Amino acid sequence: MSTKSIGQEFTKGLWDENPVFRQLLGLCPTLAVTNAVINGLAMGMATSFVLIFSSLVVSSIKKFIPSQVRIASYVVIIATFVTVADRFLAAFFPPISKSLGPYVPLIVVNCIILGRQEAFSSKNTVGRSLIDALGMSSGFVLAMLILSAIREILGMGTFLGYQVMGQWFEPWIIMILPPGAFITLGILLALALQIERKTKSRK
């Protein structure tokens, strides 16, 4: 059982235990769909939806799941919500669904979600699990937003499709291609580590 206050339970996902920058989880979608802000945002939302509902279900039925088959049960629960998210996007937002492609079904194997079920929801109350899932989701959306904003602005000179850079700006095509994703995330990780070291040494 976690003993943190409700506020701490939420904010730990934003920085201390941020899934992308601190725990290095869920890197595949983080790298793959952040070539435009709209894609990063949609992916962040879809993942949050799956994470929040899976946490709710797992924490409410945790007593009935035998521990030998718990991973398999979590995976089936997660896969169900992913199917819902996938169908929903395909029905109401076909262009987004098309540009995310097979990365929506891939949410199933996103280690953030399975990790939270195993590490948190299976041991804590429904309320706490919800707060934890909300915090982790916000942290994930935040990371997606930062990464995709950097890549879209430098790679295309736009933000959410609106021109933000002047006429003089020559887009860095590399940023919206795969290498740009790796390099941007590498630099962001180093930055996060540096900030963490600075704040630690001050304490």
Add this chain to the structure above:
Amino acid sequence: MELVAIFVTAILINNFVLRYFLGICPFLGVSKKIDSAISMGLAVTFVMTITAAVSWVINHWILIPLKLDYLQIVSFILVIASLVQLVEMFIRKISPPLYEALGIYLPLITTNCAIFFLALMASLRDYSFLESVIFGVGSGLGFTLAIVLMAAIREQLDLADVPEALKGAGIALIVAGIMALAFLGFSGMIK
């Protein structure tokens, strides 16, 4: 000819790691030594080949005839999880030395998104049975190539003077970025 194109494309042009960002976790985690990188690569290739074949059978003989294709996500993930388990038991019986060599990497493959992506992609592109298997082998070899190259670079990196904050994942990702840049050069090979 078609099959050769699928094979080469899967290894070099649409490399799973460097183009689709799949299997980043083992790519970063198991790439510190060349030996373990080779074992991991071969284990993935092995499971990918079998997954490609089995998921094709499930998709074309069960899901599509029964119009259950919306259950693809759930059924593929279950197939992969049980398959990895089966392969593990099989290898342990048939070839203990190989089992020893693969060790912990085998169960880890279940959570490798590359395998799941492979099953989805083969169904999305409507590959025939043979094409699926070739796609599986090629993708596995592509993963092996990427992870072994990465391990070779990282063994050298150990001797380099890397800034404190970039150590570990940071520098590994930047190296991967430069590798991805190099692999982009292959994209003109096949139209």
